[in-house]
Amino acid sequence: MSIATYRAPRRDLALLWHQIRYEQLSFWRNPQSAFFTFVFPVVLIAVFGALFRGADGSSYFYGLTALQYYVPTIAALSVLGSCYSQLAIVLAMRRQNGILKRVRATPLPAWAYFLGLLAHCIMVSVVDVVLIAGIGAVFGVPLPTHWPAIAVTLVLGAASFCALGVAVASLIRNAEAAPAVVQLVLFPLVFISGTYMPIHSDVLNSIASALPVRPFNQALLGPFAQHTGFDWKALGVLAAWGAAGALIAIRRFRWNPRPQ
């Protein structure tokens, strides 16, 4: 290994890349994570595509076609899955199995471990979103033009939901409960945030706008389907949730398994 001869910053970058590669390998090897996290949203948009292809725009979908609406919301859902849900469950499992403690026994710094996870989650999210946009295009949804806004929204959203995922993993007591807790939080949130159907209730919308999922949906809906750019207000709410998640994660994250 010639790593030792690198200057320190280069060595740290090489270390980070090394870590991302092995996170990717662990992810794709695990049939559960590869299927439920990655394939599920792709299948969902394909089913929606078959159901709604050729439908005209309607006021129910804010003047958009059903598919124009669903491509960004399902894209957002895929990010929730690969960042929030997957990360919370995997970290809770790794902690319970003692794998996290084993990581602490190596010289790998904590920042490299978490940056590696973050970068891995963002990469999975980006691939998923590109696939979903591609399938949308196959069913006649025009490709978006505001790529910078989409890219920034994606990265910020992925990072925020990763932080929330780590926060939830820090609060969960045992790994068996992790999937249930994760879904219990996520399902109602996704539902009232208009992911599966547009919500036309001002009360619900104002509540959901203060929670993390609807702002993410809105911030993707604009550049994907409505030819608008950055939705700064929505991004601000997302970033605030991400910061709150990061704060809980930093204060409450544990490496060691809970005593039996």
Added chain:
Amino acid sequence: MRTQLTGVPELAPDGAARAGSPAASAVAVAGLSKCYGTVQAVRGVSFTVGHGEIFALLGPNGAGKTTILEILEGFRTRDAGLVDVLGIDPGDRSQGRALRERIGLVLQDIAVEPYLTVHETIARNAGYYPAPRDVGDVIGLAGLVGQERRKVRNLSGGQKRRLDLALGLIGNPELLFLDEPTTGFDPNARRDAWDIVRGLQGSGTTILLTTHYMDEAQALADRVAVISGGQIVAEGTPSTIGGRDRARARISFALPGGYTTADLPLDAVPASTGPGDGLVAVETAEPTRTLHQLTGWALAHGTVLGQLTVVQPSLEDIYLRLTGHGGPGEPEPTIEGSTR
């Protein structure tokens, strides 16, 4: 080899443990203490481990071995005392990475990512160290040749332990911590593991291990410290610890029919009938002489001493005596189970 026969060590950090300066020893511990709530898990422990030495912390479950190891590894904070590991204070978080680049850890629990292969798992950890061993060499060293491409989840328990050992070695550590390295091994696997440990010592690695197996400490360690109730109750080489080299030999045999212990030709050596087996046991500082008297007496009376044996006290006897079993001693607080 320096031999210490400490009774109850002083809490003050100026005892014999500080005799070696940090540079002279790989590990120096003085007056180390740790409480969990009201339970005093470690009470003023002091010891040093020289470079290239195999040092064993021997003690029953809950004696505080793992707590001491975890403090040395930087996993736990300490309440009091001085600790120096390869010139670094493991309590200093800013030095954590530098310390871990130079030590290897084999923990009690097996914990490995299930979906990677053996080779991938070792290669991943190799990337964490500035100057790792060759992955293929470590696979050979840990006895995992032929398993490289198998997924970790498909390995047997013993193979996972070997993988854990490989992960402890991959960074080419100067100092290796082994926490009960052979618990759950079959006899052959234990011999293999011992050979690996001796081989590592041969290549200059310092090894600090915990064990509750007396034979393991005897087979591997240059020096042993017996821990009981959070204190070192004895320290020395396996052959001299607890005055083992100076202890009396024990001769035991079945008393021939028709005789009592009063008939035996023993000058001032008390004989006792052991419980259970009904054998007569004689403890003597002069086994040659006593044995000659006994066998001479048997031949003269035309009888035999059945099941005749002569034994020096085993490390196990010393251990049981020191850790308060079969002798007076305070009950051991069990602390490890409640804190891990």
